[in-house]
Amino acid sequence: MAHFPSAFLDEIVARTDLIELIARYVELKKSGANFMGLCPFHHEKSPSFSVSADKQLYYCFGCGKGGGAFQFLMEHDGYSFPEAVEYLAEKTGLEVPKDSGPAPQEEARKKQALALLDRAASVFSNALKAEQGKSAREYFQRRGLPEDIIQQYRLGYAPPGYGFMQKSFGQDDRILAQLEAVGLLFKGDRGYADRFRARVMFPIRDRRGHVVGFGGRIMEKGEPKYLNSPETPYYHKSELLYGYYEHRDAIRKRKLLVIVEGYMDVLALAAHGLPVGLASLGTAIGERQLREILRLHAEPVFCFDGDRAGRQAAWRALERMLPILVSEHGPRFLYLPDGEDPDSLLQKEGPDAFKKRLEADAKPVLNTWLDGLRSLAGRGAEGRARMAKKADAMLADMKDDYLKQAWRQEAEADTGLKLREQSKPVKATRSVSSYASxxxxxxxxxxxxxxxxxxxxxxxxxxxxxxxxxxxxxxxxxxxxxxxxxxxxxxxxxxxxxxxxxxxxxxxxxxxxxxxxxxxxxxxxxxxxxxxxxxxxxxxxxxxxxxxxxxxxxxxxxxxxxxxxx
Ligand SMILES: [Zn+2]
CATH class of the missing domain: 1.10.860 (DNAb Helicase; Chain A)
Incomplete structure (x- = not known):
């Protein structure tokens, strides 16, 4: 981890207004010496989240989350520590000392790479507006994406054939090597070649809004349907979510978060006035992404296709969620009718019917779990035994003891069998005065x-x-x-x-x-x-x-x- 001088960190804390930082997300009311509000880290109806202005600390008496300005940015916005330091330094007009943070060389390289990726997004966006982008424009039009969405998400177009990158960026060897490093070019038999060709382009932004990679989709038939940037030092697909930067505020404000499978689904939701969608980047959703999702909103709805592949994907997400899940979370799962995705449903039914579907048809995670177990295990006495065994194995992954007990009881009621006890002693509660001795x-x-x-x-x-x-x-x-x-x-x-x-x-x-x-x-x-x-x-x-x-x-x-x- 980068090392920052402590005097510098103290100065940042002294200059930061924690109340202002937190008030962007939480409505705070003065209460005695402190401010109180609804906790952004867990779901609650009456405020137990307190912020102290003179101590520059926050603490939630409900879920126990607490800290100062750095911790808030890390916990709430998913910043790394150096990112939080940089962000607050910039905000408070301080300069990060030269000998701390990432090595200057590395820092300069990162800045160049991000500038290049940003320029690439503009290059693709200009290609979409130009004559050659006509078919791509028509494609977006057919899919119901208006101009403002295309602008806001910086959608673009990569023309067919090779040489588009070189034409746009020139022949400088250093630049070409950088384009390779950020995944826009690859080295073929005859030198550098464009990775993205004849595709509509979706820039992928990190939490701070920098373009760090791209997803490209073919418009007609062909394989692969989606192509994504390869892993680079700036683009880690297991850590990013499409739509996170653009939608994080709206998700918190509307208390609605919909996980969908593709970029077009995220955009279709936004185009229908629901900027609350997130999608993983062409891979199965992983643990880090699930943490991020549940932190952003405790009751997300996961939308999956109703077919076999969709059900398998849902089951994988559920399995990965178990170690993270606590009783404050309330994720739900929605299977869409066969052959439909959020994009097609929104076009057919409109946003109100889709919202109704989310409310009425999305099942709580517990029911999704029991249904899944039942269909995996099959019928009869053997089926019940298999179901109990599988339930046992999955419960072992859960960390929240009370939730585990509740789920075990449900599985026992469902199978009529006694499951093994795996409960560990419950951790002492957080109150200072809770000790027996x-x-x-x-x-x-x-x-x-x-x-x-x-x-x-x-x-x-x-x-x-x-x-x-x-x-x-x-x-x-x-x-x-x-x-x-x-x-x-x-x-x-x-x-x-x-x-x-x-x-x-x-x-x-x-x-x-x-x-x-x-x-x-x-x-x-x-x-x-x-x-x-x-x-x-x-x-x-x-x-x-x-x-x-x-x-x-x-x-x-x-x-x-x-x-x-x-
Ligand atoms: Zn809380």
Missing amino acids: PSARNQERFLAALLQIPSRISFLLQGEDNFILDDTGLNDVYTRALELAAANECVVQALLLDFPQEERIPLWASQSDISDGEYRKLLLLMQERHLKQLRKQPAPPEQAEYRLKRLQEITKKLKEVDINAE
Whole structure:
């Protein structure tokens, strides 16, 4: 990962208005010291998503997602960390330090490649408008795509025959090598040759709107029907979704997301006033794409052809979804009538009937699963046994324990057979006060108190105690927090970057209910515990005596605190 100086990251955080960043997607209302809104990461009816302006943190009390500006862009918009840094640096008028981020050479190469791909999109688009693009224009017209859609999605045309790229870009060897590197040319027997010929062209954009590759479709008969850019350093087909950049805002706003199979389906939806379609890039939909989809909207509808191939594709998507699925998700599956795709149905029935179909005919993922199992297993007692076995095997992939239990019960009811128990103990909930043991609870609250007001750490550093927290996860965060404070770093923001998996950090940091009085008591409890542990170890008499004296003082102080509290 690229390394950025921490002072630079602090400066970005200080200059970023997190409220403004989040308010683009979430309607925020002031509530006490914080802002509240409906969580963009899980489906909910009453707001549990809070944003603190002075701490520059967000936290959802419903699903536990939380962090600062970088984490929001990564989690919400799918940015990588360097991308999030770059984006916010640009937004806040800061320049990314030269010696950080990707190597300058690599950066320059990427910029050139993206510029070239963008130019290629314009070249194809101009070819569509020119005389030679007449048949392609007619094709789009026949398919019901109006001019504004063609413009917005930068649709284009690659003429038949070889040499179009050279004609458009010239003969410079360096440029030709670059065109090969981005997948527009390939090396044949007689030198460079155009990859895309006699096809309508669909530029594919990454999350930030850069054209990174192309899909090309033949207009009449021929094979292959679709041709896509090969994998390049900028084009990873397993990570991208067609329509993501163009539709992400509309999907969130309308709370509707339709996964379809082809580019033309995505565009047909948009042309009918439904800019909410996404499609994978000519391959089966993979886990990374499914994560992206469920993050964008918890209740997407997956549209598949009703034929055998369509049902198989749906089953594959369902299988890949199992490890990601949690009870907050509600994906549904819709099989279209034989021989139809969204494009053809929209042309026949119009958008309202199509929307009705989505509402009425799309089945919840659980029903799709049970139906699929039933048809795979066949009839009779053996069929029920096969179905139970297959259900068992698939349930093992699920991570959400409660959802797994619910699905198991449904499969048991369906087969009349008892499935194996595979439940692991349910993870502790996220609330700070949920521990059974008071000492474990105190330790977590102590850490929360430190992150809530980091100047407490500076005082702690001046003391003599070397606490070790029982929970290794807590202890790692605690130890790192002390290091960061000692180095005068911005503790919470740095912790968020150092522990991306620890979802409780923003919760701890945004706790505003740990008073100085409670903190003093927590500190005394920590010291008491620490000294008691130390007294179990052998020590020279002088030291043992000193420790005993301190322990007695602390115990006395604790009593006073309790009396004062009463
Ligand atoms: Zn949430």
